[in-house]
Amino acid sequence: MFTLIAKLLNVLNSDSEPKHLALAIVLAMLAGFNSIMSVFGVFILLLMIVLRANLTVFIAMLAVFSGLKLLFITFISDFGGYLLQLPSLVSTWTELYQATWFRFSELYNSAVMGQLVSSIILIVPIYALSYWLIVKYRLAMKHFVERFKIVQSLKASKFYQIYLSVQSA
Amino acid sequence: MSKKEVAKKSAEVEGQVDENKEADAKAKAKPKGLLRVGGIGGVAVIAAAVYFGINPAAKFGLQMALESTFGTETEIEAVNVSWSPFGLTIENLQQTDPDNLNRNLFQFNQAEVQVRPLDYLMGNTVIDSLKVVELQFDGARAEPGVRIVKDDQSADTSQGTDSDTTENDQQEGMSFPSSKELLAKADLQTEIKAKNFQQVWKTQSSELKSVYKDLPDKGSVKSYEQQWQEIEDTEISSLDDLKVLKEKVAKLKAEINADRLKIKTAKAKYKTSKAEIDQAYNELKDAPGQDWESIKKTLPIDDPNTLAISQLLFGDKITSYLEQGMGFYTTAKPYLDNYLKNKKAEEAEPEVIVGENIVFPLNDPLPTWLIVDAEISLTLSGKSWLVTASEITSESYVRNIPGEYVMSHVAKQGGSINIEGTFFAAQDAKFTTDGKWNMSELAVNNYSIAGDSDLSLELEHGKLLGSGTFEYENELNSEHLLAFSETIFSGNGTGDFAEILLDSLSSVDQFNINMNVSGKLKSPDLAVDSDLDNKVNSAFRAAVKKEFKKVESETKAELSQKVEQNLTEKAPELQKLRDFGKDLDEWESTLKNKAEDKIDALIDNKKQQFEDKIKKEAEDKIKDKLEDKVKDKLKGFKCCE
Numbered sequence: 001m002f003t004l005i006a007k008l009l010n011v012l013n014s015d016s017e018p019k020h021l022a023l024a025i026v027l028a029m030l031a032g033f034n035s036i037m038s039v040f041g042v043f044i045l046l047l048m049i050v051l052r053a054n055l056t057v058f059i060a061m062l063a064v065f066s067g068l069k070l071l072f073i074t075f076i077s078d079f080g081g082y083l084l085q086l087p088s089l090v091s092t093w094t095e096l097y098q099a100t101w102f103r104f105s106e107l108y109n110s111a112v113m114g115q116l117v118s119s120i121i122l123i124v125p126i127y128a129l130s131y132w133l134i135v136k137y138r139l140a141m142k143h144f145v146e147r148f149k150i151v152q153s154l155k156a157s158k159f160y161q162i163y164l165s166v167q168s169a
Numbered sequence: 170m171s172k173k174e175v176a177k178k179s180a181e182v183e184g185q186v187d188e189n190k191e192a193d194a195k196a197k198a199k200p201k202g203l204l205r206v207g208g209i210g211g212v213a214v215i216a217a218a219v220y221f222g223i224n225p226a227a228k229f230g231l232q233m234a235l236e237s238t239f240g241t242e243t244e245i246e247a248v249n250v251s252w253s254p255f256g257l258t259i260e261n262l263q264q265t266d267p268d269n270l271n272r273n274l275f276q277f278n279q280a281e282v283q284v285r286p287l288d289y290l291m292g293n294t295v296i297d298s299l300k301v302v303e304l305q306f307d308g309a310r311a312e313p314g315v316r317i318v319k320d321d322q323s324a325d326t327s328q329g330t331d332s333d334t335t336e337n338d339q340q341e342g343m344s345f346p347s348s349k350e351l352l353a354k355a356d357l358q359t360e361i362k363a364k365n366f367q368q369v370w371k372t373q374s375s376e377l378k379s380v381y382k383d384l385p386d387k388g389s390v391k392s393y394e395q396q397w398q399e400i401e402d403t404e405i406s407s408l409d410d411l412k413v414l415k416e417k418v419a420k421l422k423a424e425i426n427a428d429r430l431k432i433k434t435a436k437a438k439y440k441t442s443k444a445e446i447d448q449a450y451n452e453l454k455d456a457p458g459q460d461w462e463s464i465k466k467t468l469p470i471d472d473p474n475t476l477a478i479s480q481l482l483f484g485d486k487i488t489s490y491l492e493q494g495m496g497f498y499t500t501a502k503p504y505l506d507n508y509l510k511n512k513k514a515e516e517a518e519p520e521v522i523v524g525e526n527i528v529f530p531l532n533d534p535l536p537t538w539l540i541v542d543a544e545i546s547l548t549l550s551g552k553s554w555l556v557t558a559s560e561i562t563s564e565s566y567v568r569n570i571p572g573e574y575v576m577s578h579v580a581k582q583g584g585s586i587n588i589e590g591t592f593f594a595a596q597d598a599k600f601t602t603d604g605k606w607n608m609s610e611l612a613v614n615n616y617s618i619a620g621d622s623d624l625s626l627e628l629e630h631g632k633l634l635g636s637g638t639f640e641y642e643n644e645l646n647s648e649h650l651l652a653f654s655e656t657i658f659s660g661n662g663t664g665d666f667a668e669i670l671l672d673s674l675s676s677v678d679q680f681n682i683n684m685n686v687s688g689k690l691k692s693p694d695l696a697v698d699s700d701l702d703n704k705v706n707s708a709f710r711a712a713v714k715k716e717f718k719k720v721e722s723e724t725k726a727e728l729s730q731k732v733e734q735n736l737t738e739k740a741p742e743l744q745k746l747r748d749f750g751k752d753l754d755e756w757e758s759t760l761k762n763k764a765e766d767k768i769d770a771l772i773d774n775k776k777q778q779f780e781d782k783i784k785k786e787a788e789d790k791i792k793d794k795l796e797d798k799v800k801d802k803l804k805g806f807k808c809c810e
Binding site: 019020023046048049050051052073077080081084085090093094097098100101103104108109110111112113114 | 202203204205208209211212285287288290291523524526527528530531532533
């Protein structure tokens with residue numbers, strides 16, 4: 001756990017481009033919301049391999065978004081159910097239901113549909129927010145945070161030693 | 170400035186220089202792109218591995234699956250996977266027969282299968298197209314196959330079955346049944362009635378004997394005679410005599426009445442016993458006649474015209490075709506059942522569902538398995554067939570589309586056979602099919618019709634036309650017409666039947682056969698009717714009549730013998746029974762003479778005699794008294810003095 005947080009800080013403090021980190025966060029959100037063991041999960045893993053997204057950030061944020069999904073699953077499922085039963089969309093769903101891929105990916109399930117649509121809706125906001133936060137962190141927060149006594153005490157702790165070992169690795 | 174300060178200052182400058190260098194390097198470094206080249210390379214390598222490795226992997230997987238299913242070696246030359254549309258091409262597959270390692274259960278040169286992979290992953294095996302080239306069953310193997318899973322069944326079993334069949338065939342000769350065979354096959358009433366007669370006799374004679382024991386003997390009759398005589402001889406001289414006589418008479422009456430009652434009971438019993446014995450006796454006497462009638466019904470003894478020669482000749486052949494069909498079905502059934510069982514088990518597994526499944530109507534629902542289109546060329550009994558079919562599934566009700574099939578055979582020497590039909594597998598597992606077939610100008614050469622020790626018959630040459638219809642719904646119902654022309658028969662035979670048949674067939678150059686196959690698939694009823702029967706039967710008639718007359722007399726003689734045995738054994742006892750009846754009649758007649766009214770009459774007579782005697786004595790006394798009185802009165806009287 002400490003190692004993962006240390007790695008995360010290392011990445012944030014590194015020269016990795018903010019867009020790559022933001023992309024990793026977005027992909028983590030997609031994988032976390034849609035489950036890594038689903039069709040979309042496999043697709044996102046493939047994107048992870050192909051796109052220059054940071055793996056450390058992805059793994060750390062996958063845990064965060066998986067937890068968030070569990071927290072909001074009822075809301076997400078209700079949202080999916082609402083979409084699937086929306087009269088104006090029923091004909092579209094019926095048409096899509098004829099396609100094998102639609103049934104195979106279980107998009108007729110309210111939770112699966114809710115997860116997918118929610119995660120797609122959140123792509124742009126999460127990307128923008130992540131990008132902005134990373135840039136802000138690097139510009140202002142980094143030196144500001146380091147001035148805190150708590151940070152200085154952290155630097156003297158075992159955690160900081162791990163951080164250094166990660167950084168040097 | 171101290172040395173320390175100078176050193177510090179220079180270090181700061183150096184640091185500043187390093188930072189500036191880093192900043193310059195950062196500024197000079199190209200911004201990294203969105204794509205990870207190494208990642209793309211990795212994916213490409215994996216894709217290439219899948220692309221090039223899938224063929225051997227598919228071959229291995231298919232081989233393992235078949236070997237696991239059948240328990241014997243599967244040989245596949247190659248398997249090629251096509252991606253769009255997704256499918257497999259299997260080259261030269263041979264599946265060893267688990268029952269005979271020297272033969273293949275099935276084999277084919279090539280099979281092309283187009284499947285829907287996503288539907289398969291969802292539990293529906295949908296084959297859009299199936300093409301099998303040169304499918305063959307029970308083909309010989311170049312080398313014996315290897316058994317993968319140990320199986321108790323061995324080739325010896327099948328060999329044993331073959332030899333049994335041959336033995337059975339040899340037993341069925343074309344000869345007349347003997348009287349012993351007829352009697353052995355028939356459920357004889359003669360024997361049943363003979364047993365019944367014995368039983369009735371035993372019961373009734375035992376009951377009659379117990380009744381006979383209670384009857385009065387001849388000494389009793391003498392005693393009655395003596396008592397009677399005594400009563401008759403008794404002189405009644407006083408009232409006491411009369412009283413004694415009355416007592417004797419009462420005693421005799423009681424004894425006679427008791428015996429008469431016994432005789433009455435015995436007679437009633439005799440009457441019922443005799444009726445039962447007579448009935449059993451008559452039934453036994455009539456049984457041979459009934460047996461003969463019954464035997465005649467099962468065999469065309471009286472009317473040789475009804476002899477179905479065509480049934481004798483072609484019945485076995487037709488039955489063997491039906492058995493062959495059932496053989497395919499019974500071979501495939503365990504594997505199909507196993508597949509469906511596994512499918513059901515998979516379907517029955519509970520799914521953990523988050524959320525709610527909102528199902529929409531499907532325009533094209535899919536059954537558990539479906540072959541949309543199939544084209545199979547196969548060899549059956551040495552004939553090449555082309556089978557085309559569509560919508561093959563065990564769940565036709567899901568799509569509500571009936572399956573269709575066409576089987577066609579074009580002979581090298583000309584002529585063809587075409588079978589086409591539809592089928593439907595309903596939700597309640599009810600399977601129905603109907604269709605028709607036709608055959609045009611098919612040349613038949615050296616076709617073996619019968620081949621056993623009694624008769625070997627071959628249709629050396631002929632042309633065949635045919636047509637028919639069939640339907641199956643719980644039971645099979647089919648009608649077929651075969652028209653043979655330009656026929657030449659040849660063969661050898663021993664026995665009357667065979668010789669007559671061969672002689673008769675030598676003059677036949679065309680004939681028709683009407684067949685009706687109906688009933689349960691596993692045991693269908695086969696009715697074969699042909700004008701060949703009429704043509705051959707005229708020759709048979711005389712021979713059959715002659716032979717069956719002989720059989721009739723022998724059979725009747727044997728039946729009569731069975732009856733005579735029973736009746737002769739019982740003859741003395743039957744005589745005794747009749748004598749017993751006579752005895753009872755004599756008893757009755759004897760006791761009738763001592764009937765109560767006669768006894769009463771005797772008593773009345775005796776009483777009357779006694780009364781007359783008393784009366785006479787009284788009158789005599791009165792008369793004497795009156796005479797004395799008159800004499801006394803007239804003693805002093807003088808008339809006319």
